[in-house]
Amino acid sequence: MSKRTLDAFFKPPPKRTKPDTTTTTTTTNEENTPSQSQSPDNHSTYPHPIAQLPTHLEKALSECTEPASHREGKIMNNQPDLDCVYYQPFIPRRIANELFRVLRAELPFYRVVYFAKRGGVDVQIKTPRFTTVFGVDEGCFFADADTTSNLNINSDSNSKYKTSHLTLRKAPTTTTNTSSTVPKYTYPPRPIPSLLQSLKKAVEYTTKETYNFVLVNYYATGEDSIAFHSDDERFLGFEPAIASLSLGGEREFLLKHKPVPSETAATGSADRGGASAAVGTTIKLPLSSGDMILMRGRTQANWLHSIPKRKGRGVAGVGGRINITFRRAVVPAGTENYYHYNVGTGGVWGWDEVRREMVERGAGSENRKPL
Numbered sequence: 001m002s003k004r005t006l007d008a009f010f011k012p013p014p015k016r017t018k019p020d021t022t023t024t025t026t027t028t029n030e031e032n033t034p035s036q037s038q039s040p041d042n043h044s045t046y047p048h049p050i051a052q053l054p055t056h057l058e059k060a061l062s063e064c065t066e067p068a069s070h071r072e073g074k075i076m077n078n079q080p081d082l083d084c085v086y087y088q089p090f091i092p093r094r095i096a097n098e099l100f101r102v103l104r105a106e107l108p109f110y111r112v113v114y115f116a117k118r119g120g121v122d123v124q125i126k127t128p129r130f131t132t133v134f135g136v137d138e139g140c141f142f143a144d145a146d147t148t149s150n151l152n153i154n155s156d157s158n159s160k161y162k163t164s165h166l167t168l169r170k171a172p173t174t175t176t177n178t179s180s181t182v183p184k185y186t187y188p189p190r191p192i193p194s195l196l197q198s199l200k201k202a203v204e205y206t207t208k209e210t211y212n213f214v215l216v217n218y219y220a221t222g223e224d225s226i227a228f229h230s231d232d233e234r235f236l237g238f239e240p241a242i243a244s245l246s247l248g249g250e251r252e253f254l255l256k257h258k259p260v261p262s263e264t265a266a267t268g269s270a271d272r273g274g275a276s277a278a279v280g281t282t283i284k285l286p287l288s289s290g291d292m293i294l295m296r297g298r299t300q301a302n303w304l305h306s307i308p309k310r311k312g313r314g315v316a317g318v319g320g321r322i323n324i325t326f327r328r329a330v331v332p333a334g335t336e337n338y339y340h341y342n343v344g345t346g347g348v349w350g351w352d353e354v355r356r357e358m359v360e361r362g363a364g365s366e367n368r369k370p371l
């Protein structure tokens, strides 16, 4: 797999004579049998082709959308403003570990550096983990370039169409703005590759939500982390639901209530007074491969979460941890934000199976053109 991936960086992709509109999810091939439906996705916004999911993983994930294998998560709402569902696991561990290895080998990752104002001064921030993102806000959708004229569907949730032929279209709008022009995005949005489509469907089925963004973090070692933050971004709308899946090595996930303004706490208001009691409580969840946590309702507005650095053994033994969050952005500001902070303008990184580490493989945005 690594050879194909490395070659794919430097060679043009194989030419396909005819658009292939066969489904990639309902195949009856033997496990890992190479087939036409397993040719990689090669969209112009990808820095390199992204392989399809091996057939047996595709099958395992599609089984997650069958009522018989429906999983009930544990509801966590025993603290003020907390509303989470913890699926332990959501995907069977063996499948989750295989998925981890495939995603680590196939996805393009970035080590984003950006500037932020701290105390009125521009400070350079180096994101302490690898990131990548796919998707577009609900103002647009990706449609098959050859067959869209009479289609009006959001192909984001329909993996029937090969991603390589997808073009960005303005979503039909119910407002007075009937313009069919796609907004001018600083970073061209990337369609969610087939590799992640059946996973997205499984998560949507279980959480009863729909998502248009897939954000991926790769914590290569125990030094990689994410600081306490909340994802209550305005572009996600009111009380967003965010599903967060863990693959690979176990890492501790911390949740703590945001500080409550002291005067509200002092008046002892029934609502905020309860919240002040939660301040200081830190919830620790040992997230293992295949576990998923759905954060919803008032959680993002009131709680912070983090993956702290892990000292000592770290996660080197299992080659790191992948986290995938599924989100729904409602306006272009969400698209701008997610690509700025998860792709940026730096080089592309990928997993080197021989060296067994991440290596920088190519230039970033300025060369982000079709191969």
Ligand SMILES: O=C(O)CCC(=O)C(=O)O
Binding pocket: 215, 217, 226, 231, 244, 253, 305, 306, 307, 323, 325
């Ligand atoms: O890695 C995790 O579990 C959390 C990731 C996260 O909070 C985020 O990407 O916003």
Ligand SMILES: [Fe+2]
Binding pocket: 229, 230, 231, 305
């Ligand atoms: Fe987060």
